[in-house]
Structures are given as C-alpha cells and as structure tokens.
Amino acid sequence: MTRVIVIVAVAMSCLPAAALAWEQGGLRLRGRLQTRFEVEREREGSWSSGFRLRRARFDARFMPSEQARLVLELDGAEVLELGGPEAAGVELKDAYGRYEVRDAFRVQVGRFKKPFSRLKMSSSWELPVPVRGLLNRHAVGGTSHGGFGGRDIGLMIFGRMKGLARLRYYVGAFGGDGLFEGRRESHKDFVARLQVRPFKGLRVAVDATHKLYHDLEGRTRTANLFGADARLRFRGFTLLLEGAYGDNVDAGPGRVLWGVHAIASYRFGPWDGWALTPAAMVESFDPDAGIAGGRALRFCGAVNLDVGEIFRLILFAESSF
Known part of the structure; x- marks a missing residue:
C-alpha cells in the first residue's frame, strides 16, 4: 500500500x-x-x-x-x-x-499514558513523522485487552535523579475498564520504565509491561511486553531507535510478536521564524513470530514546515510491503 x-x-x-x-x-x-x-x-x-x-x-x-x-x-x-x-x-x-513531593518522587493518578515506549509517550504534535508505526498500532497503543502502553486509568510514581546519569524512573499500576473504550473486557497492567542520560544529547531507556486479562472463556491470562528505546540529538539532527518483543494477546497464548523502527530527522531554519524538518522512518513488524510470511516492512518520509509557533504544514508519504 x-x-x-x-x-x-x-x-x-x-x-x-x-x-x-x-x-x-x-x-x-x-x-x-x-x-x-x-x-x-x-x-x-x-x-x-x-x-x-x-x-x-x-x-x-x-x-x-x-x-x-x-x-x-x-x-x-x-x-x-x-x-x-x-x-x-x-x-x-x-x-x-x-x-510533586520532590524531583525524585512524584505521584500521578487518573487517565494518562502508561510509561512504555518513548514514541508513544511523546505528543503526536511533536513527531517529525505523523505516524507511530505498526508496533504501536498492534501492541503498544492497543489490543483487544488494552494496549501495553497508551492511555489507561491508574496510578503512577515517577521521578528523576540529578546524579546517576540523570536517571528517571516510572512505576505504575493500571486497571481501566474496557467499556471506557468500547470493549467488553477488563485488564490490569503493571508498567515500569528506567531511563538514563549517559551524556548530553543521548537518552536510553528500557521498559516492561505485565498484563492480566480474561480470555473468552473467562480464564485469567498473563502477557508481557519488553521494550527499549534510544534518542540521540546533535545540533539539529535527531535519531530515534525503538524495539519491543513480547506476547501477542490477540493471537492467543504462546504467540509472540516483535517490532523495531528507526526515525531520523534534521531541523534547520531557512528563514527567520521558519523551520524545515525532513524526516524518514523505517520499521519492521512481525505480529506472529511463529508463522512465516507475516512480517511487514514499512518506509515513511515526511517534510515538516513550521511557520512561527502555531502553524505546521507536513508532506508525508509511506509504502509498506
């Protein structure tokens, strides 16, 4: 397509x-x-x-x-x-x-994004490519039993340390009712994320979600998704790498999925008050690693033109195989 x-x-x-x-x-x-x-x-x-x-x-x-x-x-x-x-x-x-009790200890409660995947946690208005990709669509953002990431109702404790390579941590428990999003199901997710900044411009993180849900026969099932991401910034250049591996709850117990993607962009200002950001994304996603022929490969490109602080024009193209 x-x-x-x-x-x-x-x-x-x-x-x-x-x-x-x-x-x-x-x-x-x-x-x-x-x-x-x-x-x-x-x-x-x-x-x-x-x-x-x-x-x-x-x-x-x-x-x-x-x-x-x-x-x-x-x-x-x-x-x-x-x-x-x-x-x-x-x-x-x-x-x-x-x-916020202090920088190292903050509490958040309500409906918000789970701390999984830098790409998902980032605002869609800030993305250089206006799509998050197949891994987000089929696993992180949503499944028939709620996304491993994405928005849900719950409680999260998080904070940052000035030392320890600027460590940031996130720990949360979520148990939103599926009826909130039109699904007749319920689930509970336990999510954790650790992020460090080894040096200026580089951030590296690992995250994991443990999910409890009920199958069609009412039995309690468990599923896990493990991810990692890195973002490198140098002057106007930004490189984002991300991947995840874990259970495919839509395919059934014992079925696994994986996905990786990379986004590269470069922002520069051709005129005062204007900014141009060309970007490219490549991703590979396999929804069922146990079955041959299901892997998808996708290429995307975008050119972003920002005029002032309130207007953006984006030309975007993609092709998938």
Whole structure:
C-alpha cells in the first residue's frame, strides 16, 4: 500500500488578552487542530482520496501550586468529521492530577499514558513523522485487552535523579475498564520504565509491561511486553531507535510478536521564524513470530514546515510491503 498525505496543523492559545493573569496564576487553555488530505493506492491498484479531520484537541491545565497540577484534554475530531447521529461524542484523552513531593518522587493518578515506549509517550504534535508505526498500532497503543502502553486509568510514581546519569524512573499500576473504550473486557497492567542520560544529547531507556486479562472463556491470562528505546540529538539532527518483543494477546497464548523502527530527522531554519524538518522512518513488524510470511516492512518520509509557533504544514508519504 502507498499513501501520500498533506497535513495542516494549527495550535494556539485560547486565552484572551484580558485573561493573561489567569495564566500567570496557573491556568492554561489551549486549542489544537490537525486536518489532512490523503491520496491512497490500494493493493489492487485503485486510488482513493479525501480530507480528514485527524485531531481537534482542547486542553486545560491548572497549577494551584508549583507542586500540584490538574490536566484535562478532550478531542472532538470524530464529532466534527462524522457529525449527525453517527458521531460518538467528545473523546476524553487525559484527565489526571499530579503532585510533586520532590524531583525524585512524584505521584500521578487518573487517565494518562502508561510509561512504555518513548514514541508513544511523546505528543503526536511533536513527531517529525505523523505516524507511530505498526508496533504501536498492534501492541503498544492497543489490543483487544488494552494496549501495553497508551492511555489507561491508574496510578503512577515517577521521578528523576540529578546524579546517576540523570536517571528517571516510572512505576505504575493500571486497571481501566474496557467499556471506557468500547470493549467488553477488563485488564490490569503493571508498567515500569528506567531511563538514563549517559551524556548530553543521548537518552536510553528500557521498559516492561505485565498484563492480566480474561480470555473468552473467562480464564485469567498473563502477557508481557519488553521494550527499549534510544534518542540521540546533535545540533539539529535527531535519531530515534525503538524495539519491543513480547506476547501477542490477540493471537492467543504462546504467540509472540516483535517490532523495531528507526526515525531520523534534521531541523534547520531557512528563514527567520521558519523551520524545515525532513524526516524518514523505517520499521519492521512481525505480529506472529511463529508463522512465516507475516512480517511487514514499512518506509515513511515526511517534510515538516513550521511557520512561527502555531502553524505546521507536513508532506508525508509511506509504502509498506
């Protein structure tokens, strides 16, 4: 399959001038919009095209003190795109509270992203390639029993150390009800992540998720996914490497999957207030390592043009085999 996509993203503050004191008092309101025009070539050779409203986000952050914050993020893209009785309503993305005892000990509770996969933990608005890939789609972001990463309801303890190679740690327990996302199931995930910065510009991390879930016959099953990622930055160049190996809960007990990908990008400013970022991604994903012929290979390329701080134009193309 081959796709060519043009994406326009707009992000802006929703605070009027008269309300700037609210921001200084700890309140921030923000709106972001991302629309795209897609041209897609199917395997049988036919072409299709059309506009899509990919994201329509509104988020609010309130910090009553330096140690505490409350965050709420909503997405109305599905309502605006579908409209009428088919619209599913505004989607809740994030809703959590955080309290910082000190840099080395912070507590977060509510609905938010699990600490697994740098690519998934990064905001989609900051990605140089506007897709997270097959590993995220089929394992990290979601399965029929919830994603090994992605958003869920739970409790997380995390922090950072100034010494010890700038160690960051994350430990969380999540037990969101599948009905929240339209699935008639429940699961519990226990997630841990360790990250270090050996030197300026390089960050390396390992993470793991242990999942408890119920199969169709009501039996309790367990599954694990282990991952690692690294990000190297040097001047305008950024290289992101990531991979994971573990159980494929959709295929059944004893079935395993693996995936690896790399993203390279270079950001430079051709004119004052403008930035150009060409990027490329290559990935390989095997949803069932025990069966031959299931491996997928995917190539993606993108050119990002940022105008000021609120407008981005992206030309994106991909091909998979």
